[in-house]
Amino acid sequence: MKIAIDAMGGDHAPQSNVDGALxxxxxxxxxxxxxxxxxxxxxxxxxxxxxxLTVRHAGEVIEAEDEPVRAVRRKKDASMVVAGRMVREGExxxxxxxxxxxxxxxxxxxxxxxxxxxERPALAPMIPTLDGKGxxxxxxxxxxxxxxxxxxxxxxxxxxxxxKVHNIAKPRVGLLNVGTEPGKGNELTKHAFPLLExxxxxxxxxxxxxDVMNGVCDVLVCDGFAGNILLKSIEGTAGALFSLLKExxxxxxxxxxxxxxxxxxxxxLKSVMDYKxxxxxxxxxxxxxxxxxxxxxxxxxxxxxxRQARTATQNxxxxxxxxxxxxK
Amino acid sequence: MKIAIDAMGGDHAPQSNVDGALxxxxxxxxxxxxxxxxxxxxxxxxxxxxxxLTVRHAGEVIEAEDEPVRAVRRKKDASMVVAGRMVREGExxxxxxxxxxxxxxxxxxxxxxxxxxxERPALAPMIPTLDGKGxxxxxxxxxxxxxxxxxxxxxxxxxxxxxKVHNIAKPRVGLLNVGTEPGKGNELTKHAFPLLExxxxxxxxxxxxxDVMNGVCDVLVCDGFAGNILLKSIEGTAGALFSLLKExxxxxxxxxxxxxxxxxxxxxLKSVMDYKxxxxxxxxxxxxxxxxxxxxxxxxxxxxxxRQARTATQNxxxxxxxxxxxxK
Numbered sequence: 001m002k003i004a005i006d007a008m009g010g011d012h013a014p015q016s017n018v019d020g021a022l023x024x025x026x027x028x029x030x031x032x033x034x035x036x037x038x039x040x041x042x043x044x045x046x047x048x049x050x051x052x053l054t055v056r057h058a059g060e061v062i063e064a065e066d067e068p069v070r071a072v073r074r075k076k077d078a079s080m081v082v083a084g085r086m087v088r089e090g091e092x093x094x095x096x097x098x099x100x101x102x103x104x105x106x107x108x109x110x111x112x113x114x115x116x117x118x119e120r121p122a123l124a125p126m127i128p129t130l131d132g133k134g135x136x137x138x139x140x141x142x143x144x145x146x147x148x149x150x151x152x153x154x155x156x157x158x159x160x161x162x163x164k165v166h167n168i169a170k171p172r173v174g175l176l177n178v179g180t181e182p183g184k185g186n187e188l189t190k191h192a193f194p195l196l197e198x199x200x201x202x203x204x205x206x207x208x209x210x211d212v213m214n215g216v217c218d219v220l221v222c223d224g225f226a227g228n229i230l231l232k233s234i235e236g237t238a239g240a241l242f243s244l245l246k247e248x249x250x251x252x253x254x255x256x257x258x259x260x261x262x263x264x265x266x267x268x269l270k271s272v273m274d275y276k277x278x279x280x281x282x283x284x285x286x287x288x289x290x291x292x293x294x295x296x297x298x299x300x301x302x303x304x305x306x307r308q309a310r311t312a313t314q315n316x317x318x319x320x321x322x323x324x325x326x327x328k
Numbered sequence: 329m330k331i332a333i334d335a336m337g338g339d340h341a342p343q344s345n346v347d348g349a350l351x352x353x354x355x356x357x358x359x360x361x362x363x364x365x366x367x368x369x370x371x372x373x374x375x376x377x378x379x380x381l382t383v384r385h386a387g388e389v390i391e392a393e394d395e396p397v398r399a400v401r402r403k404k405d406a407s408m409v410v411a412g413r414m415v416r417e418g419e420x421x422x423x424x425x426x427x428x429x430x431x432x433x434x435x436x437x438x439x440x441x442x443x444x445x446x447e448r449p450a451l452a453p454m455i456p457t458l459d460g461k462g463x464x465x466x467x468x469x470x471x472x473x474x475x476x477x478x479x480x481x482x483x484x485x486x487x488x489x490x491x492k493v494h495n496i497a498k499p500r501v502g503l504l505n506v507g508t509e510p511g512k513g514n515e516l517t518k519h520a521f522p523l524l525e526x527x528x529x530x531x532x533x534x535x536x537x538x539d540v541m542n543g544v545c546d547v548l549v550c551d552g553f554a555g556n557i558l559l560k561s562i563e564g565t566a567g568a569l570f571s572l573l574k575e576x577x578x579x580x581x582x583x584x585x586x587x588x589x590x591x592x593x594x595x596x597l598k599s600v601m602d603y604k605x606x607x608x609x610x611x612x613x614x615x616x617x618x619x620x621x622x623x624x625x626x627x628x629x630x631x632x633x634x635r636q637a638r639t640a641t642q643n644x645x646x647x648x649x650x651x652x653x654x655x656k
Contacts (some may be wrong), residue, residue: 078484130568144506144514173651178556179473186472186553209557210564225514226557228506233561234537238457241569248593255593261586266577272572 001028001099003309004083004092007037008061009099010297014038017098018045020302025053029192030118031284031310034092037061037079057081066296068102072110075284080104084111087288094309096302098278098293104157105142108283108290115318117325122290124161125226125281126305127231136162137212137227138221138284139299145151146223150192152199157284157321158219159201164315165308166218174207174217176226188223196221200324209233238273272311280305282312289318329358329468332411335365336389337427338625339622343368345426346373348630353381356630359638360395362420365407366387386410392623396430408432414437415616420638423432424608424630426621433470436618443646445653446613448474450482451552452489453609453622455559456601457594458542464490465504465540465548465555466612474551476519479503480527483651485612486547487529490644491637492608494546502535502545504554516551524549529654539562566601610632610640617646 002171005021007014014037015081017324025033028040032052040056046055058076062071080099084107096106097104101123124138138154141320146154162171175196177185184206196203206215209230212220214310222230245266249259250307259266279301280291289312293305310320333349334436335342360380363370367385367402374383386407390399400409412435414420425432436449448631452466467474467483474482483501490499503524505513510521512534525533532545532636537558538546550558573594577587577610587594590642607629608619619633640646 013616051468130572138612141506176557178469178553178560186551189553190636207652210567212561213568223504223514223519225564226554229504230561232537233540233558234565236536236541237562237565239538240541241566241601243645244458244597248465248590248597254589257588258586261582262576263341265579265583269569269572269576273569325491 001313002032002034002308003306004034004056004086004095005302005306006080006095006097006099007035007042007085008079009097010293011295013098014041014296015045016297016299017302018042018301020297020306021053021261022046022203023299023303024306025050028306028310030158031226031306033306034086042117056082056086062098062103063098066100066103068100068106071100071103072106077322080107081111084290086126087290090305092288093313094289096291096293096297096305098297098302098311101141101292104290104292105283110289111288112288114248115285115287115322115325116175118153120153121148121283121285123159123281123283126279127212127220129213130272131215133215133271135212135215135217135220137222137231138223138280139224140227140231141224142283144224145185147187148188148195151188151192151221151223152195153285153325155196155201155203155219155262155323156199158221160320160324161282161284161312161317162218164320165311168218170202171218172216173219173221174204174232174244176220177206177224177319178210180208192221240249242270271324279308282308285321287318289313329638329641330362330420331634332362332364332384332414332423334408334423334425334427335363335370336407338621339623340626342369344625344627345630346370346623347627347632349381350374350378351419351627351631353378356364356634356638359634361634362414364411364414376459384414390428390431392428394428395430396428396434399428399431400434401548406497408435408591409439411598412436412513415440415618420616421641422617422619424619424621424633424637426623426625426630428565429469429620430614432618432620436614440614440616440618443613443615443650443653446481446611448478448481448522450485450610451609451611451614452483452486453550453559453564454607455540455604457541458600459543461543463540463545463548463552465559467550468555468559468609469550470611472552476523477517477518478564479520479521479549479551480523481653482562483524483529483531483547483549484527484652488648489610489612489640490546492637492645492648494576496546498530499546500532500544502546503527503533504548504550504558505534505536508534509534520549537559570598577613607636610636613649615646617641
């Protein structure tokens with residue numbers, strides 16, 4: 001199994017990417033890890049390189065500020081684009097990048113290419129839940145507008161991902177909506193509902209935004225716009241409450257003392273909300289697995305993304321998606 | 329000035345509604361408060377009735393479980409419907425109800441009627457912000473799907489409401505979106521953006537869901553579906569974090585002690601998130617003001633809704649909306 005890592009993408013590249021690649025290559029001897037990027041910058045960071053770790057030189061880099069489509073089209077020798085080409089040509093089973101999200105989605109669409117029958121690949125990060133298990137939500141920003149048929153494909157792909165990668169036997173799939181009753185929603189969700197009922201998945205019906213964090217489903221289906229509003233509202237509210245809490249805790253000596261007494265518990269609280277702990281977000285519906293690591297990924301996050309990609313490849317996720325879609 | 333109160337709507341009706349009506353009539357002698365509902369149930373609760381408080385008998389009640397459109401069409405003598413008819417016929421300047429939300433929106437549309445030129449009335453509750461001032465968000469559920477022109481009308485109505493009722497000189501109007509740059513969004517928000525730029529309002533551009541609670545705008549424009557996702561995500565996340573906090577605080581004697589020390593501060597925290605404190609939600613775009621009180625409204629909440637309705641009537645909100653819309 002071969003996994004390509006974009007060595008140049010992310011806030012802490014190439015150091016964290018190299019660290020993660022080294023750790024992964026050491027842990028999984030059956031996996032060939034390929035660092036893609038500027039050899040002159042990568043080589044000095046590679047001490048005691050294991051034999052299952054190699055470097056593929058790529059001379060250009062897509063920056064965070066680059067306009068995605070133009071960058072992918074013009075920078076043909078960018079580390080991200082080269083990694084994508086390796087997946088398309090079978091030189092790698094999966095690729096990981098912590099770089100520019102838009103450019104990675106474009107790389108997926110234009111370089112890696114879609115699974116036959118899939119209209120829209122979907123970005124599927126985990127959203128935090130109170131039980132710490134998280135929910136896979138898709139689409140989260142790859143496509144702002146969606147048709148009912150797209151939501152049905154997201155449902156199928158999300159369910160397969162949870163089954164194959166997270167080993168959940170019958171993942172509960174919910175549709176993000178404004179009420180739980182079947183007739184609720186906008187034109188999109190009203191038309192998507194019957195399509196989801198027909199799929200070979202465990203569809204649990206409509207899920208309201210306020211219930212998402214209670215872990216009522218394993219997969220949450222939505223269009224990119226609604227998904228963005230959901231995720232950013234959760235982030236914003238949690239951030240706002242933590243800053244309020246901090247303010248309240250610093251009001252007096254008494255409250256500061258209380259805060260000190262509560263410190264381990266407050267850390268627990270914060271870690272529940274930290275969806276970064278759930279690893280990278282897969283970009284589903286492509287002819288090879290693409291994993292989007294957080295921009296702030298450290299070595300451990302990169303290693304975890306390799307773990308995700310390994311599990312998905314071992315369990316033939318892409319092939320399963322392809323055969324389920326063609327069966328429809 | 330005459331304000332009709334649906335005496336029978338809400339979880340604590342008619343007691344809270346009567347309490348609120350009494351308090352309002354006592355405070356504002358220039359206002360005629362009319363309680364609409366079952367006289368036999370209202371009269372025993374009316375002690376020392378001030379002369380500016382009257383009762384209009386209505387023999388039927390729309391229940392929380394009633395299907396809105398059918399209930400409004402069939403229960404012609406329901407307290408809510410009678411109050412709506414009074415507004416339409418000029419017997420009241422405004423009406424307040426804490427009853428079935430869907431039925432109240434239907435009453436607004438079918439009984440009170442729209443301002444000429446308004447395509448869709450909008451429900452506009454306040455969403456909490458960290459500075460405690462709140463943001464008026466519309467539409468929150470009256471219409472699931474919207475066209476760009478509808479969002480432009482929401483923007484105009486929301487801006488006028490904040491100016492006339494909350495006395496904000498140049499309300500900052502934002503468009504709920506997935507990014508702050510002008511080109512961002514789905515088809516709806518991309519097409520609404522230039523329309524909002526042309527309006528005689530202080531349009532501050534796109535606002536991301538995560539910034540809403542930071543109070544970056546006074547009016548937030550969105551379609552009913554996205555607005556519902558936003559509001560319920562905020563509610564859900566706050567609820568989830570409070571329950572987590574409670575759990576963490578009950579872990580040991582030490583944490584319980586810390587919790588006791590922090591109690592006043594924790595109450596502050598909770599009250600910031602309590603958007604019910606901002607009063608009732610106006611239903612804008614109707615030929616008379618309709619205010620939706622929370623189902624759980626107590627007497628004080630009903631009185632606050634009367635205050636809102638009074639201010640809006642004094643400052644000729646409905647007439648301003650009508651003339652701005654016809655000017656376009």
